[in-house]
Structure formats: structure tokens, C-alpha cells
Amino acid sequence: MSAVAEEFITEDGRKIGAVVMEMKNITLKFGGVVAIKDISFDIRQGEIRAIIGPNGAGKSSMLNVISGFYHPQEGEVWYKGARRPTMRPYQVAAQGIARTFQNIALFEGMSVLDNVMTGRLTHMKTNMFQQGLWYGKARAEEIENRQKAEEIIDFLEIQAIRKTPVGRLPYGLKKRVELARALAAEPSILLLDEPMAGMNVEEKEDMSRFILDVNDEFGTTIALIEHDMGVVMDLSDRVVVMDYGKKIGDGTPDEVRNNQNVIDAYLGVAHD
Amino acid sequence: MFYRESGDFKTTYIDDDQTFPIKFDRYRYYAVMFVAFAIIPFMVNDYWVNAIFLPFLIYSIAAIGLNILVGYCGQVSLGTGGFMAVGAYAVYKLMTAFPDVSIVFHIFAAGAITAAVGVLFGLPSLRIKGFYLAVATLAAQFFLVWLFNRVPWFYNYSASGQINAPERTVFGEAVTGPNVNAWAVYLICLVFVTITALIARNLTRGTLGRKWMAIRDMDIAAEIIGVNPLTAKMSAFAVSSFFIGISGALFFAVYLGAAETGEAFGITKSFLILFMIIIGGLGSIFGSFAGAAFLVLLPVFLKVVGADWLGVPTDIVAHFQLVIVGALIILFLVLEPHGLAQLWRVAKEKLRLWPFPH
Structure with missing residues (x-):
């Protein structure tokens, strides 16, 4: 780990911190299908890290590996300087990694x-008996966490709909509520799986603003998957490019933009 | 007019979190509690208690219990009758083994024993969902009934295979056995209903309730957000079975007095409770009460109307009762699939705007 520089200056002159998460030679197979093949990359403290690639490149699978949903056959995940053992998703959540989903996965009935x-x-600790009694510890904890939740609700400007059942909300707002739910966990790393899929320009602008604000105000490290190249190049500090389960590019937006492999993957390449 | 929140400002999260945020609702709730505790006990007679209040109260507890499992946590169960039987036989064994201990403790202990059994039979829920889980819990139903029928230790080797509740008192007043006063059995059940409903409300509005609902709505997302599916599902089975166990204990000891498993706690009981929560409304404490009231009161109401007012022979009334109840259930589910609780919610929405709906 010591070989990695402690600090990194991005293209925009932003200073980002040391490596907080490192994927080492991850290989993930489903039967005979190799979804991810020997990929390594790192995520630095406080940066916005984009993972891009054509459809079926293995981006979402990568996020699922990070959040403990898939367990890679080979390779290691290093988090905060220690190798992470095989974990269930709820254990990963307890470590401070939150995520949103490509298809909204909110609790519709709530x-x-x-x-x-x-x-x-992950911040609430009272047991079943204290909660059954309600008065005392459980209520104090509820109020304390309600305060934090309300801060997030204010931050994302969804105060007006706080008591509305999620099932009744339009798509754009649902995406925002999902971001709120992930943020409420006060994660150290936030994984966003296509936060802007299916949004119009205005909604995309809102969402981009929120992502930048989150990164700026809370100092949250963000790893995101996105298809909109304009958004990716604008928002992210560094970009990983995947194609057919392999890493074909890694670096700042400018480096990636000028990488011949990346151009080939996106535009196709002449066979001669 | 008076049923609305405007002008009723909440300035703390505690105020905002209360069970009945609207003032009128709160007063209505106090009024219901007052009538239930201070007026009805002086007016009831044996008929009212045995035909209406006891079944309503006891089934309400079971419905709340099942609603926690099915309505809040999304785990379908058909084992309710079997779990009620566990509560009944547990309280019977405890009553006969420790005659000096108060029956109130026995009933809670019976609930705890049922909770343990419920967790055991809930284990398959970690692997299977939906209809398949329903079939697995059905196995619990048949196994438990078989167990209590075939192992004589459970019915203390009595010749008839029945269990009979010996007389027990609370504060010097008999609540089980043949020499009970109507108001005493009514009150003991009411106390248990109040306690269990409060516990259920507290659990469902807090962290645990959100864990259950998260599992119900989307288990994958729930796990990603930090819900341990094992503890969430097992706690739902435990709490649900605890309530159902208490209900079974009261059903046997206070209401029936004597019971035989296959008859009192058969598969029909499982379906009855399930119908109650479906008609009342899944995922609603009020719905549990409404469903229990509907299925207890409707047959009585039809009997009174048919036999006493219209003078139709009782055997015909008994048959028509089944037909009409069945038809009403179907009609009801077509008109309002989310049950009586939803109907109540819609009515409240309307009432908030009345008489100026714009």
C-alpha cells in the first residue's frame, strides 16, 4: 500500500486523498460466463470515481462485488487498508458502504x-424489548435519527413529500429518495448505479448538482456507473473503462477520452 | 370540520411521531378506551361476552400476531392454528404443573414458548418464499396438531384426550373454570389485547418494523441497506408467534375451558385468522381489529336478523349465514382489495376535507 501516493491532484486541481478501497485482480464467473476478468482498480478518499463501458461490460457486476452481493472467484477487495473477508451485503453496509440501484429498489409500501x-x-442499536416498550431508549434513538434523516431530506429538497408513500411518486423523485436513503446511512463510500438513467435534462442537472454537493459537503467518496458521457466527464475525477469484463482504460477523464482502446470499444474498430 | 390537522402544529419530532397525530383521532381513541374499560364491564352478560366480546378480543390478538408476520414482514403462514395450539397446551401444562403461579405469568410464558416454536418452524423462510413458505408452514400446522393428539404427556394422560382448564384467579376473581363472571373474563382478555396491541404498535413504528417492511417490500435492497435477513425474519416469527401463543392460551383457558386440538385448533382456524387480516387489511394494526370484528360479528348479526327478526327457521339461517358471509367476503375483496383498514383510511381522507372538498 505504501507504494501509492498519499495524495492525488485531479485535472480540475482538486486534491483527493489516499486509496480507501482497492480491487485486486477480481475475476467473477457465472458458470462458464466470465463477467469480470482480472480487473484491478482503486478508489481514493473523497473522489468521484466513474465506471463506464458499453452494455454488458460488467459494470453492475463490479458494483455488486463491492457491495458484497456477488462473491468473486478470484481476487481480493481491500477496504481501509485491510483485506475484506467474504461478507454478506448487510455486513458490507455496516462497514459504511451504501448504494443505489439501476432499477429503483425502494420500499414501495413505506x-x-x-x-x-x-x-x-446501521446506526440504530436498541433491541426488540426496548422497542416494544418504546418509551425511553427506543424513542430517544428514534428522535435522534429522525433529526439526521430530516437533514438529508432538507439537503435533497424532498421535504414536501416526506409522508407520501413511495409508490405514488414519479420516477425522478423516486431516484432522489433512493439517493436520500443511501445518504442517510452516512456512508464513507457511496455506490451509484446509473443515477441518471431515464431522466430528462433538467432532472439530470438536478441529480448532478446533488452528487457534487454530497461529495463536497459530506466529503463522501462516490463510485458511479453512468452512460451519459457528458455527465461522466464533467462529474468524475477519475474513470475506469470496462469492456467485455476487462479493464481497457483507467485515468482522468482526459486520459480516458484520448485512450485508443476506449475509442475503439465505443465507436467500433475496422477489421482489416 | 373538526377532523383535520390544520392549526394543530407539531413542533417536536415526538409530537409528530405519535400514534394518532390528529387531535380528533386521539380523543376518539381515549373515548373507545374509556368505554371498553369503564362502561362495558358493567353492562355485559354471559351471552354478549361469549358470543361477541371474547371471540373478538382473542381473535384480535391472533390477527395482530399474524399481521405482523404476513402483513408487515411478508412471510405467508398457514400455521396459525398450530401455533395457537402450542399456546393452549403450553398454558395447560404450566397451569397444572405450577398451580401456585398466577395465570397471567403462565399466559405470557405460553406466548414465549410459542415464540420459540414459531422461530423453529420459521427457519425455512430463509430459503423459501411465498406459496412455498405457506406450504412449509402448513406442515407445522399438521405436525403440531398430530403431536398434541398423539403424545399423551401433553394432555396429562387424560382418558378423553381433552384438556380442561382448572379454576385460576386473578386478584381473587376467577378467570378460568366454570365459576367465572362475565365481566372478569372480558376484562382479562381486554387487558391482554391492550398490551399486545401497544407492543405491536411500538414495534411496527420503530426500527424493527421498518426492517420487517423492508424485507417485505424488497428483500435484496433491505439486505444492501443493512438488514440482516436472518434476524429480521426470525424476529417477525418470534413476535408473531408470541402473540398467537397468547391468543391460543386465552382461547383455551378463558374462552373454551376445554379443548381438543383437531377441533379447536385445526386448519380452519389458520384460514379464519388469515381471512381476518386479509379482509381487515394487511400491514395494519387497526385492520387486525376490523377483520376480527367483521368475521366474529357478521355471523352473529345475520343470525339475529334472520332468526329473531325475520323468523326464518334457525337451520336455514345457519346455512344462509355461510353463503352470505362467503359472498360478502368476495364482494368486499373485489371492491376494496386492501381491506377495511384502507376503507377507513379513505374515509378519513374524505373527512379531513369535509364539508369543503376543494
């Missing part, structure tokens, strides 16, 4: 507030 409060689960 209100926006309850969804955001669910995001704070």
Missing part, C-alpha cells in the same frame, strides 16, 4: 420518511 429512516438502520 413513506419517504420511513425509507430514509431505514437507511439509518
Whole structure:
């Protein structure tokens, strides 16, 4: 680990910190299908790290490996300077990694507030008996966490819908509520799986602003998958490019933009 | 007019989190509690208690229990009858083994024993979902009934195979056995209903309730957000079975007095409780009460109307009762699939705007 520089200056002149998560030679197979092949990359403290690639490149699988949903056959995940043992997703969440999903995965039957409060689960410690009694510890904890949840709700400007059942909300707002739920966990790394899929320009601008604000105000490290190249190049500090499960590029947006392998993967290459 | 939140400002999260945030609702709730505790006990007679109040109260506890499992946590169970039987036989064994201990402790202990059994039979839920889980819990139903029928230790080797509740008192007043007063059995059940409903409400509005609902709505997302599916599902089975166990204990000891498993706690009981929560509304404490009231009161109401008012022979009334109840259930589910609780919610929405709906 010591070989890696402690600091890194991005293209925009932003200073980002040391490596917080490192993927080492990850290989993930489903039967005979190799979804991810021998990929290594790192995520630095406080940066916005984009993972891009054509459809089926293995980007979401990569995120699923990070969040403990898939267990790679080969390779290691290093988190905060230690090798992470094989973990279930809820254990990963307890370590401070939160995520959103490509297809919204909110709890439709619950209100926006309850969804955001669910995001704070990893911070709530009272047991079943204290909660059954309610008065005392459970209520104090509930109020304390409600305060945090309300801060997130304010931050993402969804105050007006806090008591609305999620099922009734339009798509764009659902995406925002999902971000709120992930943020409520106060994660050290936030994984966003296509946060802008299916949004119009205005909604994309809003979401981009929120992502930048989150990174700026809370200092949250963000890893995101996105197809909109304009957004990716604008937002991210560094980019990993994947194609057919392999890493074909890694670096700052400018480096990636001028990488011949990346251009070939996106535009196709002449066979002669 | 008076049923609305405007002007009723909440300035703390504690105020905002209370069970009945609207003032009128709160007063209505106090009024219901007052009538239930201070007026009804003086007016009831044996008929009212045995035909209406006891079954309603006891089934309410079971419905709340099942609603926690099915409505809140999304784990379908058909083992309710079997779990009620566990509560009944547990309380019977405890009553006969420790005659000096108060029956109140026995009933809670029976609930705890049922919770343990519920967790055991809930283990398959970690692997299977939906209809398949329903079939697995059905196995629990048949196994438990078989167990209590075939192992004489459970019914203390009595010749008839039945269990009979000996007389026990609370504060000097008999609540089980043949010499009970109507108001006493009513009150003991009411106390248990109040306690269990409060516990259920507290659990479902807090962290545990959100874990259950998260598992119900999307188990994958729940796990990613930090819900341990094992503890969430097992706690739902435990709490649910605890309530159902208490209900079974009361059903046997206070209501029936004597019971035989296959008859009192058969598969029909499982379906009855399931219908109650479906009609009442899944995922709602109020719905549990509404469903229990509907299925207990409707047959009685039809009997009174048919036999007493219209003078139709009782055997015909008994048959028509089944037909009408069945038809009403179907009608009801077509009109309002989310149950009585949803109907109540819609009514409240309307009432908030009344009389100026714009």
C-alpha cells in the first residue's frame, strides 16, 4: 500500500486523498460466463470515481462485488487498508458502504420518511424489548435519527413529500429518495448505479448538482456507473473503462477520452 | 370540520411521531378506551361476552400476531392454528404443573414458548418464499396438531384426550373454570389485547418494523441497506408467534375451558385468522381489529336478523349465514382489495376535507 501516493491532484486541481478501497485482480464467473476478468482498480478518499463501458461490460457486476452481493472467484477487495473477508451485503453496509440501484429498489409500501429512516438502520442499536416498550431508549434513538434523516431530506429538497408513500411518486423523485436513503446511512463510500438513467435534462442537472454537493459537503467518496458521457466527464475525477469484463482504460477523464482502446470499444474498430 | 390537522402544529419530532397525530383521532381513541374499560364491564352478560366480546378480543390478538408476520414482514403462514395450539397446551401444562403461579405469568410464558416454536418452524423462510413458505408452514400446522393428539404427556394422560382448564384467579376473581363472571373474563382478555396491541404498535413504528417492511417490500435492497435477513425474519416469527401463543392460551383457558386440538385448533382456524387480516387489511394494526370484528360479528348479526327478526327457521339461517358471509367476503375483496383498514383510511381522507372538498 505504501507504494501509492498519499495524495492525488485531479485535472480540475482538486486534491483527493489516499486509496480507501482497492480491487485486486477480481475475476467473477457465472458458470462458464466470465463477467469480470482480472480487473484491478482503486478508489481514493473523497473522489468521484466513474465506471463506464458499453452494455454488458460488467459494470453492475463490479458494483455488486463491492457491495458484497456477488462473491468473486478470484481476487481480493481491500477496504481501509485491510483485506475484506467474504461478507454478506448487510455486513458490507455496516462497514459504511451504501448504494443505489439501476432499477429503483425502494420500499414501495413505506413513506419517504420511513425509507430514509431505514437507511439509518446501521446506526440504530436498541433491541426488540426496548422497542416494544418504546418509551425511553427506543424513542430517544428514534428522535435522534429522525433529526439526521430530516437533514438529508432538507439537503435533497424532498421535504414536501416526506409522508407520501413511495409508490405514488414519479420516477425522478423516486431516484432522489433512493439517493436520500443511501445518504442517510452516512456512508464513507457511496455506490451509484446509473443515477441518471431515464431522466430528462433538467432532472439530470438536478441529480448532478446533488452528487457534487454530497461529495463536497459530506466529503463522501462516490463510485458511479453512468452512460451519459457528458455527465461522466464533467462529474468524475477519475474513470475506469470496462469492456467485455476487462479493464481497457483507467485515468482522468482526459486520459480516458484520448485512450485508443476506449475509442475503439465505443465507436467500433475496422477489421482489416 | 373538526377532523383535520390544520392549526394543530407539531413542533417536536415526538409530537409528530405519535400514534394518532390528529387531535380528533386521539380523543376518539381515549373515548373507545374509556368505554371498553369503564362502561362495558358493567353492562355485559354471559351471552354478549361469549358470543361477541371474547371471540373478538382473542381473535384480535391472533390477527395482530399474524399481521405482523404476513402483513408487515411478508412471510405467508398457514400455521396459525398450530401455533395457537402450542399456546393452549403450553398454558395447560404450566397451569397444572405450577398451580401456585398466577395465570397471567403462565399466559405470557405460553406466548414465549410459542415464540420459540414459531422461530423453529420459521427457519425455512430463509430459503423459501411465498406459496412455498405457506406450504412449509402448513406442515407445522399438521405436525403440531398430530403431536398434541398423539403424545399423551401433553394432555396429562387424560382418558378423553381433552384438556380442561382448572379454576385460576386473578386478584381473587376467577378467570378460568366454570365459576367465572362475565365481566372478569372480558376484562382479562381486554387487558391482554391492550398490551399486545401497544407492543405491536411500538414495534411496527420503530426500527424493527421498518426492517420487517423492508424485507417485505424488497428483500435484496433491505439486505444492501443493512438488514440482516436472518434476524429480521426470525424476529417477525418470534413476535408473531408470541402473540398467537397468547391468543391460543386465552382461547383455551378463558374462552373454551376445554379443548381438543383437531377441533379447536385445526386448519380452519389458520384460514379464519388469515381471512381476518386479509379482509381487515394487511400491514395494519387497526385492520387486525376490523377483520376480527367483521368475521366474529357478521355471523352473529345475520343470525339475529334472520332468526329473531325475520323468523326464518334457525337451520336455514345457519346455512344462509355461510353463503352470505362467503359472498360478502368476495364482494368486499373485489371492491376494496386492501381491506377495511384502507376503507377507513379513505374515509378519513374524505373527512379531513369535509364539508369543503376543494
